[in-house]
Every structure is written in structure tokens, then in C-alpha cells.
Amino acid sequence: MSTQEFNTHDVSTEDSSEHEELKHMVEQPAKKSEGAFYKWLMSKVHRLDKRLGDMSKGHKIFRLRNRKCNTTPRGTKKPKECTGHFELKHVNFSYPTKKDSEVLHDVSLVVNSGEVIALVGESGGGKSTIVKLMSYVYEPDHEGGTIFLDKIPLSEWDADYFSKQVVSVPQEPVLFSRSIHDNIAYGVHLTREEVVDVAKKANAHEFILKLDRGYESVVGERGITLSGGQRQRICIARALARKPTVLLLDEATSALDSKSEHLVHKSIQDIIDDKTRVMSVVIIAHRLATVKSADKIFVINGGRVAQVGSHVQLMKKKGLYAEFVQQQALEETDDATPAMCA
Ligand SMILES: Nc1ncnc2c1ncn2[C@@H]1O[C@H](COP(=O)(O)OP(=O)(O)OP(=O)(O)O)[C@@H](O)[C@H]1O
Numbered sequence: 001m002s003t004q005e006f007n008t009h010d011v012s013t014e015d016s017s018e019h020e021e022l023k024h025m026v027e028q029p030a031k032k033s034e035g036a037f038y039k040w041l042m043s044k045v046h047r048l049d050k051r052l053g054d055m056s057k058g059h060k061i062f063r064l065r066n067r068k069c070n071t072t073p074r075g076t077k078k079p080k081e082c083t084g085h086f087e088l089k090h091v092n093f094s095y096p097t098k099k100d101s102e103v104l105h106d107v108s109l110v111v112n113s114g115e116v117i118a119l120v121g122e123s124g125g126g127k128s129t130i131v132k133l134m135s136y137v138y139e140p141d142h143e144g145g146t147i148f149l150d151k152i153p154l155s156e157w158d159a160d161y162f163s164k165q166v167v168s169v170p171q172e173p174v175l176f177s178r179s180i181h182d183n184i185a186y187g188v189h190l191t192r193e194e195v196v197d198v199a200k201k202a203n204a205h206e207f208i209l210k211l212d213r214g215y216e217s218v219v220g221e222r223g224i225t226l227s228g229g230q231r232q233r234i235c236i237a238r239a240l241a242r243k244p245t246v247l248l249l250d251e252a253t254s255a256l257d258s259k260s261e262h263l264v265h266k267s268i269q270d271i272i273d274d275k276t277r278v279m280s281v282v283i284i285a286h287r288l289a290t291v292k293s294a295d296k297i298f299v300i301n302g303g304r305v306a307q308v309g310s311h312v313q314l315m316k317k318k319g320l321y322a323e324f325v326q327q328q329a330l331e332e333t334d335d336a337t338p339a340m341c342a
């Protein structure tokens with residue numbers, strides 16, 4: 001039984017005994033005074049509050065433990081310098097739940113140190129899967145090729161060191177039920193000034209200031225609700241705060257209103273244009289502007305690399321990329337905020 005299953009079992013057993021206790025008290029009110037009942041109820045409220053706190057702390061521990069066991073490198077390599085050179089060599093991959101259906105077939109790609117590369121292609125083609133493999137959420141199939149960071153196979157890296165070098169912003173980012181400050185400074189110690197600095201870079205500072213409690217506003221169930229675009233900008237700020245060598249960005253496609261989408265896009269463009277940037281950037285791009293400014297574009301189709309080249313090179317060839325650009329140009333006439341991919 002896994003730790004998480006154990007806890008679920010533990011909680012439900014305890015809940016049913018408490019339920020019995022409450023039933024007993026309500027059914028025999030004469031035996032208890034109102035004061036005793038109130039005292040009993042408050043003790044349960046305090047206990048529940050503590051348990052919720054423990055569970056949220058525990059949740060973080062489970063996530064970290066699970067990552068260590070299954071999805072983080074188990075090696076010892078932590079070189080003095082990491083340049084952010086990334087390489088996928090003949091990678092094949094099937095999801096553990098669907099072992100009989102290969103999602104990536106013989107994918108090879110290189111990201112040179114400091115380069116910006118864009119992955120484009122139709123929905124379901126395998127772009128997010130490639131990014132998940134690059135951040136070691138999954139490993140290639142057995143004998144299904146190798147992924148290298150600075151020419152060292154990912155499995156040989158020290159887990160903590162690797163997680164500092166390679167940081168990803170997923171398509172549907174998750175925030176913790178904590179303050180905005182804590183969400184941005186998650187996993188690193190930052191002063192408020194440093195948090196504000198990265199929030200500005202991610203175009204999040206202005207909307208944060210407009211919240212009632214600013215950077216102290218609590219997000220989630222017990223706090224404020226943020227739009228998809230606001231969440232993604234907080235996650236971009238969180239990623240920048242960690243000063244990674246490789247930034248993996250899965251641009252959100254849905255649930256963003258056009259203003260929010262524009263601001264997310266601006267943050268991404270600012271990162272690409274930053275002349276002081278030392279990190280390599282891999283973007284799953286849906287907007288032509290982002291794609292155009294990438295050093296290299298990989299068109300991913302049906303789990304394979306269908307085309308590679310710069311915007312100019314790919315436009316000269318008749319193929320999938322040129323078709324995408326044409327399609328987007330058509331959409332642009334109908335819609336002010338088109339998407340590169342379906
Ligand atoms: N967790 C998963 N388990 C099993 N199959 C999955 C899982 N995630 C994705 N897939 C499958 O893998 C294939 C590639 O999916 P992926 O999410 O990488 O595509 P994508 O190119 O990122 O698409 P989009 O542009 O819609 O985000 C799809 O067929 C998808 O159904």
C-alpha cells in the first residue's frame with residue numbers, strides 16, 4: 001500500500017469513528033450539557049484544522065517523495081558549471097499506462113547553450129510529452145534512446161542539482177494554497193524585492209498590486225481565484241526566480257482571455273529578447289511571433305520530428321510549417337489572437 005493510500009484509509013477510518021461519536025451525542029442530548037457539546041465541537045474543529053494543515057504539508061512531502069522514487073535522476077553528477085546544452089537522441093516513449101501505444105518515435109533534437117527553440121505542431125503530436133521527458137517527469141522507454149544535459153545522461157544527474165538547472169512552466173500550472181509571495185518564492189529563499197523583480201519580468205506585478213492584500217493575498221480554496229493567464233504568469237515568475245539554466249515553457253492555449261494571453265505572450269517574448277539571458281529556452285509555441293524569433297523550430301507531427309529549421313528556412317520549403325503559417329494568417333483575419341496550433 002502506498003503512503004498516500006495509507007493516509008486516505010487512515011483518515012476515512014478516523015472520520016467514521018468521529019461520525020459515530022457525533023451521532024451518539026446528538027441522539028442522547030440529555031446526557032450532555034450545551035456547554036459540553038460546544039466544547040466537544042470546538043475540539044473537533046481545532047483537530048480538523050490541524051489535520052488539514054498536516055495534510056497540506058504531507059501532500060508536499062508525498063509529491064517530493066514520489067518524484068525522488070520515480071521521476072527524478074538518481075545519479076550524483078553536479079558539475080561546477082551547467083551550460084544548458086540539451087540533446088534527445090533517438091528517443092522512443094510510451095506512457096506507463098499505455099505501454100502498447102508508442103507516443104514518441106525516434107525523436108532527436110539538440111538545444112545549444114543559450115538557444116531558444118520552439119516546438120510546434122498539431123494537437124496530440126507529442127510536444128508536451130517531449131518537454132515532460134526533458135524535465136524527467138518520465139524516462140524514455142527501455143532501450144528507447146537517451147536524453148543528455150551537457151552531454152551527461154539525465155539519469156546520472158544529482159536530483160536536487162538537476163531540478164535547479166531545469167525548470168518548467170506547464171500548460172496548466174498549479175498554484176499552492178499559500179500567499180502569492182510564497183508561490184513565487186517556492187523552493188527558494190527570496191526577499192520581497194527579489195519576488196517583485198521576477199513578478200515584474202513575468203508581467204504579474206501590476207495585477208498583484210491590485211489585489212486586496214497584494215503579495216500577501218492567499219491563492220486557492222481559502223483565498224482568491226486567479227484567471228488562467230494570471231496563474232501562468234505567477235508560474236513564469238516562479239520559474240524565473242529559480243534562475244534555471246534551461247527553461248521549459250508549455251504555452252497555455254486555452255482558458256485565457258485575450259488580454260491575459262497577450263500579457264503571458266509578452267512575458268515570454270521579454271524572456272526571449274533579454275540580452276542578459278544565459279539560459280536555454282524551449283517553448284511549445286502557438287503564436288507566430290514567438291515561433292519566428294526562435295533560433296530553431298521543430299515541427300512535431302504524430303510523435304516524430306517532421307521538420308527542423310529557422311522560420312526563414314522552413315518557409316522556403318513547402319511543408320507542414322509553411323501550412324501552419326498560412327493557416328494562422330487566415331485565422332488572423334478572423335481573430336485578433338490566433339493560435340499556432342490547434
Ligand atoms: N498521461 C498520459 N497518459 C497516456 N497518454 C497520454 C498522456 N498524456 C498525453 N498522452 C497522449 O500522448 C499523445 C501526445 O500528447 P501531448 O500532450 O504530448 O501532445 P501535444 O502535442 O502537447 O498536444 P497539445 O498541442 O494539445 O497540447 C496524445 O496522443 C495523448 O493522448
Ligand SMILES: [Mg+2]
Nearest residue numbers: 127128171250
Ligand atoms: Mg501540450
